[in-house]
Amino acid sequence: MEAKRCSVIMRWAWYCLFTTLFFISVSIQAQTLRLTSGEYAPFITQTMPDGGPITEIVMQAAQEANIEISLGYFPWHQSMNLAQTGEWDGTIGWAYTQERANDFIYSDPIYTESVGFFYLAEREFDWQSPQDLDGFAIGVTKGFIDVKRLTEMQKSGIDVKIQTFLDEKSKIDALLAQQIDLALGNIDVLKRVIAQEMAPNQKQKFAHHPRPIRITPLYILFSRQIKQNYDQAERFNKALRRLKADGRYQMIWSHFRQAHYND
Secondary structure, eight states: OHHHHHHHHHHHHHHHHHHHHHHHHHHHSOEEEEEEEOOBTTTBOSSSTTOOHHHHHHHHHHHHTTEEEEEEEOOHHHHHHHHHTTSSSEEEEEOOOHHHHHHEEEOSOOEEEEEEEEEETTSOOOOSSGGGGTTOEEEEETTSHHHHHHHHHHHTTOOOEEEEESSHHHHHHHHHTTSOSEEEEEHHHHHHHHHHHSOTTTGGGEEEOSSOSEEEEEEEEEETTSTTHHHHHHHHHHHHHHHHHHTHHHHHHHHHHHHHHOO
């Protein structure tokens, strides 16, 4: 009888141990975060092995936070909509607006971009104030905050004509075809489009104005539709701060600049 009781106790002990270990393993396994983005080479791109420096930073911070990333590429406005409705957990590479803050939890800044105007070099162009843009047809990416900014200029009485595009290459093509007067976008991104996607006899036809229209931090946006995103955002931000504190964040940018700007 005593031996039988010991056997039952041992089986119960093993069962409790197995159950405890199972739940511990489940609790520490990596959670998956599904993020959308648009093509924004050389910073976020499917054409580079590491996905560009912004993608690399996101991946490293997520790994540090024990979060697995599933990344989907879509046109920018669709990337926003998929995250806003909660079909995807979040989206990478967006500036802050109060309207977006109503729908999203913001990460810490992951990159600061400089946005300016490109024009055809054969035409003279200068601007120092919004009034100098009166009468110009300006190409912008659909879904970006620049659409709102130009719309506000229109409301203030400045006659800017807004034409939206789904990607950066389309803006440059429209500029070359003189369908627009100015292409507005991230200076490094549009420089790369011209350098890598335009014909050799076309590259010298473009110029950009040195004065940016904005210098803006970009973030990951975590959809408020997903309850666990509050915890995910907090974990990601803590990991991103560790990357910045120990130099890994700066190292990613250093390697990127050496590879792309020191040739």
